Amino acid sequence: MPNKIRLAIIGVGNAASALIQGLEYYRDQSFNKGVLHPTFAGYHISDIEISAAFDISADKVGKPLSEALKANELKIIVDLKNQNAIVLMGEIKDGVINETREMINPSDKAPINIAEKLKTTNTEIALCLLPSGADEAVEFYAEQALVAGCAFINATPTAVATNDVFAKKYQDARLPLIGDDLQDQFGATIVHKLLLQQMVDQGVEVKESYALDVGGGMESLNTIYRTRHIKREIKSKSVAASLNINAPIVAGTSDYVPHLGNGRNSMLWLVGRGFLGTEIIMDVKIQTQDGPNGGAILVDVIRAAKIALQQGTSGAINEISCYGFKNPPKQMNTPKEAGENLAKFIMGRK
């Protein structure tokens, strides 16, 4: 099937909804607002095809995507009549905790054989969009993709691309591995980094800073109850690593606010000292929607993964991971540099 990208989705939540809606929203090739690259390395967004989808919610399993996606918080704004892949029962593992059980409503159906399904659907790339902290489940799917001979993209904070064992396995299997922890198109992390960078570039000493966010989706609930400290570490590290700042920086999710739904509010606070030690304060609030915010990066990363498959690049791929993820195997200095490196990678110049 030339010029198409066969993608399986693991976890049919808000992020999946945004991605799949994006495939339809941007199908008309003349419309390209809100994306970084309508066409990327020769592939248009609409060249991505959903080959299979796995979930564990009784509200989604057994239904076509066009129906199943309605069970999420993110509103459906496009016609999904072309999205007919049936959501299949996956393995629950540690994907559900007490606090999220009611919201997820796990199905009691028997799980299907994932690796076999990936093979029979000619899947090339498996995209993991499971809840944060579902380490066992994420690792399970990473193994299944390996067995099926698929590239694996890990959008969760679980260590897969940054896990040497997995990186080695994917290298040995001659398959690309990309992750971990998807970065937003325009969220608190990237704005925070840029503002701090601007302070540093202008000779302002950064004194203290935080970037804290709250959200209402399942992801926020999950984060609060089980991965707050891991995500906190990744985000704080991601910010501090890209800038050479020796000041207290705190970044991460602070609270779960149910009525925000898929919305996210981020509060940024930056204090610096300029000439004569004068205090400079930045107080910023950013309002975004979670699901769609991952979409623009995902469509690029998926197409880059396809190029990696074609080029035969294998193992954890830092060029793609740095471009789209908060915790890549090796951090790069600036988002700009990450973009340039990815462009070189796509052109086949490593």
Added chain:
Amino acid sequence: MSNHDKKEIRVAIAGLGNVAAAIVMGIEYYKNIKQNDMYQAGLINASIGGYLPSNIKVVAAFDVATTKIGKNISEAIYAEPNMCHPIILPENMPKNNALCYPGPISDGCYQTKDSKGKVIFDTFNYFKTYNKKDVTPCNITQVLTETEAEILVNLLPVGSYNASRIYAQAALEANCAFINGIPEFIVSEQVEGDKDWVAEFEKKGLPCAGDDIKSQVGATIMHRTIAKVFLDRGVIINDTYQLNIGGNGDFYNMKSESRLTTKRKSKTAAVTSVLPYGDKVSCRIGPSDYVPFLEDKKICYIRVNGTTFGGLPLVCDMKLRVEDSPNSAGLMIDLIRQTKLALDRGIAGRLESISSFSFKHPHIQPPSDFEAKIWVQEYIDGKRER
């Protein structure tokens, strides 16, 4: 008690943390305040029924920190992990003879582990808790009796269910009035399976007030006020949040979601109770995060989404920055004097007016803080019994 100045108010404090430090420093800071002084920065009342801040004497404190126990209170309030803003510098703080005693180690401290058994939070360590092998806890009742304390103020860490009750029991036994500053429901309601504390205090002829101290101008009061304005002016509140972040021991302690059940309940009820349709409003309130570099500063973000004339949206977004502990001490310095009035007047049991005004989770949530303030004035003037 005849040996003491008739005007003296003898107070003991359970939990010599930042709020306690702010109270002790505040007594010194306002020592020259006189009966008729009005509009003193930071004081709600200069005089309460003739009592001035300088009449308050902290005679004993209880804590578990090795850095504090055995020391004079005037010195211990500056010991780690306390970080209250030095309203009075240590060298300017007059030395008193009152001591900080080792309290029992109960559920004021805790540890949280992740799924792999690794300790993530440890307040035993944070609070510098003594080792049970090295220190024998004091007999609280005995200390209260010997120091002739009249009022015991509970300022233990949030989530201290058992520990709070140990101190409440000691207050009963030592004939002390009880002020509960933390979100343990002792004075406001009877928790299932718990004893009827208010009845016990009443039986002993002792007054009590609580639960969960408000701030002078804090998140709760601002949020309540915004809600009240929306209500009075016909704007329906659809949903709202109040996020609080800080860097002191209180926020460190509240990192554990499971310890926050009563805290969230107390804070949420304080806001939704303003609205007749409060139970239909989606409301998320909480201590949201611990940001170490903020130290004793607290930052609060309030968002209120409403619907106004013609079904149009109206949004209020507010940010408040304040020193956390002195903000509570500002009310406590009044509560101590108001409770003393009850002791003078022989009034026992729950002090409704001051509880409604000064606590997030009182027995009676006042229809407005304006009204609660009138109740308190009537109580001070003797026109209202309690």
